[in-house]
Amino acid sequence: MARPRLVLASASPRRLTLLAQIGVTPDAVFSPEIDETPGRDETPRALAQRLAREKAASVKLDPGTCLLAADTVVAAGRRVLPKAGTEAEARACLDLLSGRRHRVLTAIALIDGAGQRRERLSESVVAFNRLTTLQRDAYLASGEWRGKAGAYAIQGLAASFVRFLSGSYSGAVGLPLFETAQLLRSAGWALPP
Numbered sequence: 001m002a003r004p005r006l007v008l009a010s011a012s013p014r015r016l017t018l019l020a021q022i023g024v025t026p027d028a029v030f031s032p033e034i035d036e037t038p039g040r041d042e043t044p045r046a047l048a049q050r051l052a053r054e055k056a057a058s059v060k061l062d063p064g065t066c067l068l069a070a071d072t073v074v075a076a077g078r079r080v081l082p083k084a085g086t087e088a089e090a091r092a093c094l095d096l097l098s099g100r101r102h103r104v105l106t107a108i109a110l111i112d113g114a115g116q117r118r119e120r121l122s123e124s125v126v127a128f129n130r131l132t133t134l135q136r137d138a139y140l141a142s143g144e145w146r147g148k149a150g151a152y153a154i155q156g157l158a159a160s161f162v163r164f165l166s167g168s169y170s171g172a173v174g175l176p177l178f179e180t181a182q183l184l185r186s187a188g189w190a191l192p193p
Helices: 013-021 044-057 087-097 133-142 157-161 169-173 177-186
Strands: 005-009 028-030 065-076 079-081 101-111 117-128 162-166
Touching: 005 013, 013 169, 013 177, 044 065, 044 079, 044 101, 044 117, 065 087, 065 177, 079 087, 087 133, 101 169, 101 177, 117 169, 117 177, 133 157, 157 162, 169 177
Parallel strands: 005 028, 005 065
Antiparallel strands: 065 079, 065 101, 101 117, 117 162
């Protein structure tokens, strides 16, 4: 039996790389345009789940096609950190995360070929060492923070800041592979062993 067609609703090259790691190549990739502004009193967990759902709902599917969508939120307590667009935003995020624990929540939504939606949420706890001015300034100069939730990429240069990680590393990168594989299998995908 042929596997269902798969559409990835994400512009993230990291998610494509992570999917390839488990032997999955989407048939198509779309970049959904949705408003990612947190709602009033919306928790980080609820925000990640809502954004994954909205990304999934924003793509029109042909019958029999599966769609995978995800969203990652970095939170310090109940505070949602932005996807840094300016150096000032990135500096504020790094200053807030320096020397403390925070959560990385990645929600995934899969719509199977019959139109049924399945969801999972991965929550990881990450702790940064206390950043020196030199470390922070060098990271800002790298530009790696641009467009990243919480202004860092755990799989990049910021890996040297991480003194503790509990949870899913791939979830902290942007797509929890265990949960993704489980959802794909439930939708009829035969993944490599």
